[in-house]
Amino acid sequence: MQNVLSILFCLSLFYLAVTSRVKAYVAVLRFQGIILTVLLVFPFINHFSVYAFILPTTLFIVKVILIPRYINKIILDLDVKRMIEPTIQQFTFQLLVIFAMIIIFVTSNILSKSTSIETIPFASGFSAIVVGIFVIIFRKKLIIHVAGFLVLENGIFLFGTAVASELPMMIEIGTLLDVFVVVFLMGIAMNKISSTLSGFDVTALGRLKD
Amino acid sequence: MFEFVLLILIPLLSAGVCYFLKNIRLQYSISLFVSAVHLLLSLLIFIGWYKTDLPFFFSTDSLSKLFLLVLSNVYFWVVLVSFSYLKRPVTPNSEEGKRYYFLLLNFYLFANTAAILSNHYGMYWVAAEGTTLSVAPLIYYYRNEEALEAMWKYLFLVSIGIAFAFIGILFLTLSAKGTPLEGQQLFFSEFVKQAGTLNPVWLKASFIFIFVGLSTKIGIAPMHSADVDATSNSPSPIAALMSGSLRVTALLGVMRIFQIMQPTSTYDFAKTILIIGGLLSLLFAFVFMFKVNNYKRMLAYSSIEHLGIITLGIGIGGLAFVGAMYHIIYNSLNKVVLFFSAGNIHHRYKTREVDGVKSVLNILPWSGWLLMISFLSISAIPPFGIFFSELMIFEGMLFSDKPWILAVTMFLLLFIFINMGKTLFQMLYKKDENENIAVEKEHFEIIHFAAIFLLILLIAIAVVSPNILRDNILNISKDFGIKL
Numbered sequence: 001m002q003n004v005l006s007i008l009f010c011l012s013l014f015y016l017a018v019t020s021r022v023k024a025y026v027a028v029l030r031f032q033g034i035i036l037t038v039l040l041v042f043p044f045i046n047h048f049s050v051y052a053f054i055l056p057t058t059l060f061i062v063k064v065i066l067i068p069r070y071i072n073k074i075i076l077d078l079d080v081k082r083m084i085e086p087t088i089q090q091f092t093f094q095l096l097v098i099f100a101m102i103i104i105f106v107t108s109n110i111l112s113k114s115t116s117i118e119t120i121p122f123a124s125g126f127s128a129i130v131v132g133i134f135v136i137i138f139r140k141k142l143i144i145h146v147a148g149f150l151v152l153e154n155g156i157f158l159f160g161t162a163v164a165s166e167l168p169m170m171i172e173i174g175t176l177l178d179v180f181v182v183v184f185l186m187g188i189a190m191n192k193i194s195s196t197l198s199g200f201d202v203t204a205l206g207r208l209k210d
Numbered sequence: 211m212f213e214f215v216l217l218i219l220i221p222l223l224s225a226g227v228c229y230f231l232k233n234i235r236l237q238y239s240i241s242l243f244v245s246a247v248h249l250l251l252s253l254l255i256f257i258g259w260y261k262t263d264l265p266f267f268f269s270t271d272s273l274s275k276l277f278l279l280v281l282s283n284v285y286f287w288v289v290l291v292s293f294s295y296l297k298r299p300v301t302p303n304s305e306e307g308k309r310y311y312f313l314l315l316n317f318y319l320f321a322n323t324a325a326i327l328s329n330h331y332g333m334y335w336v337a338a339e340g341t342t343l344s345v346a347p348l349i350y351y352y353r354n355e356e357a358l359e360a361m362w363k364y365l366f367l368v369s370i371g372i373a374f375a376f377i378g379i380l381f382l383t384l385s386a387k388g389t390p391l392e393g394q395q396l397f398f399s400e401f402v403k404q405a406g407t408l409n410p411v412w413l414k415a416s417f418i419f420i421f422v423g424l425s426t427k428i429g430i431a432p433m434h435s436a437d438v439d440a441t442s443n444s445p446s447p448i449a450a451l452m453s454g455s456l457r458v459t460a461l462l463g464v465m466r467i468f469q470i471m472q473p474t475s476t477y478d479f480a481k482t483i484l485i486i487g488g489l490l491s492l493l494f495a496f497v498f499m500f501k502v503n504n505y506k507r508m509l510a511y512s513s514i515e516h517l518g519i520i521t522l523g524i525g526i527g528g529l530a531f532v533g534a535m536y537h538i539i540y541n542s543l544n545k546v547v548l549f550f551s552a553g554n555i556h557h558r559y560k561t562r563e564v565d566g567v568k569s570v571l572n573i574l575p576w577s578g579w580l581l582m583i584s585f586l587s588i589s590a591i592p593p594f595g596i597f598f599s600e601l602m603i604f605e606g607m608l609f610s611d612k613p614w615i616l617a618v619t620m621f622l623l624l625f626i627f628i629n630m631g632k633t634l635f636q637m638l639y640k641k642d643e644n645e646n647i648a649v650e651k652e653h654f655e656i657i658h659f660a661a662i663f664l665l666i667l668l669i670a671i672a673v674v675s676p677n678i679l680r681d682n683i684l685n686i687s688k689d690f691g692i693k694l
Contacts, residue, residue, distance in 0.1 A: 186362075
């Protein structure tokens, strides 16, 4: 089941590589949030406890409801145009993503022979980290940068479940809250950038250099 | 438990109180009181008069005691001068920034203390991210375009950096597969005890990710750009806070994993990476000092230089490690003085460009002299502390297995000194044609008092060399397996 969900997660990454609409990015973030929630709930189906549901619920609220809504609100408020404004051709970007994912999957397979890791979730998580970075590098709009950062965070989360690290719940919730506040502050900053620097892509940020 | 309340919960509570208080003076009084209590307790813990008994996830050792004292001390002076700083007139839209100033400062103290005292990598991560969140809005204090850009870059880059550090932490759990640590919590102390059993490949990967990720916060080249922008565009108390304590807290995360790697076969690998990072930082500082025309950026590069020296010292080991620990203390004191003086100059001249600042010694005698003395101090002129710590680091380099590093370091430092000196003396001495037009004499303010006190402290610690400090640093060296 974990593998099926991870592959769905990978498909969402491919969709990111293909789409050029801003709204699609938000939809992908929401979709990934749902996958991660299901992934967390899944082990507890047989032995139900209220305590075990605190983390998935927080995750759902933060990643599926609050953050996508907040980003949508920013898009509406700032009147962000529909297209994502890539800096390289969309086709090159797709090739880059596919190429990176092949390398990651092959490497993970090799690594799994020496260490016991769940290959597919491990590789999917790492792919999301790399795709998130690609999105940040090859897109101009700041709002897409934030989305890229969130894809990267989702990747780390999936990756964390793959290495079966058991962080205490308090700390997991702490990390979720941190991410939420980061996005919140970035949203405020974007509002200010669009009003004072009259633009919301990286070209507006060029004042500070040596 | 009592110290947990005082060190961690009270700052959080005081942040909450500051939110509801409209009066800035009242916010200041509360924050100052909290910082004084924090400093006193940190000092007591450091001296050993107070034995700590912290709850789950937190604990103290020699390293965290030292870092806690550094944080408390810098924070206290920053809060002390903050009120006189906030009284200065600013543009109308920056008035808004004052309201949240003390709230964010208190939250910073809360998050940073939690990061330093944490004994768990997850806790450290959450708290370190908390410090970024509290500092980012403070960078935007002036509410101008440069500050906005600096804040965005800092928030974004450091968040990504710290996400990388999280990947490193996950790799650390992977390295524990098949050892008694598997499925256990990520406590530093446990990992140090069982270090020999960890998987070296994953441990190396973990170190790389944690080092590169936290470099954005420490300001080690080549990940330093956001840090330079942030330090140079934030108000000077915040710049002092970042240079003096925030960078060091990030360094703590790297030192923790370095400590874990010490008994393993990966130790030399980690040392090499630290040395490369340190030398690169010196190189970047060296290059940019040639062309820098903004004096606050120059000080930010100086921070990178000194964090580079510290990283280098830790990487070399031996006596250089001990020197690096001393350097952390002296550098934090010295950076506070430098940024306070630079802040006074910025306030009078309204520019950060070197060309716009002339004849500082005549117009601002107090700040001018303090800037000059603190520059001499940061350039390792005796009897200031930095001289002694750098001497120790250099001696360590000379007697290590890589003595050529000393030659490279000396060469880079010489030119950094010359370029920095040239720029600063131009600001201090170059005559201004309009100089005689009625300039108001500079009054002695609390900022000058703080700066003079810290400079005296800088000499006193070096000359007196208290046994408690020496023993503590020797204990840290012992924890890191360093034989002297």
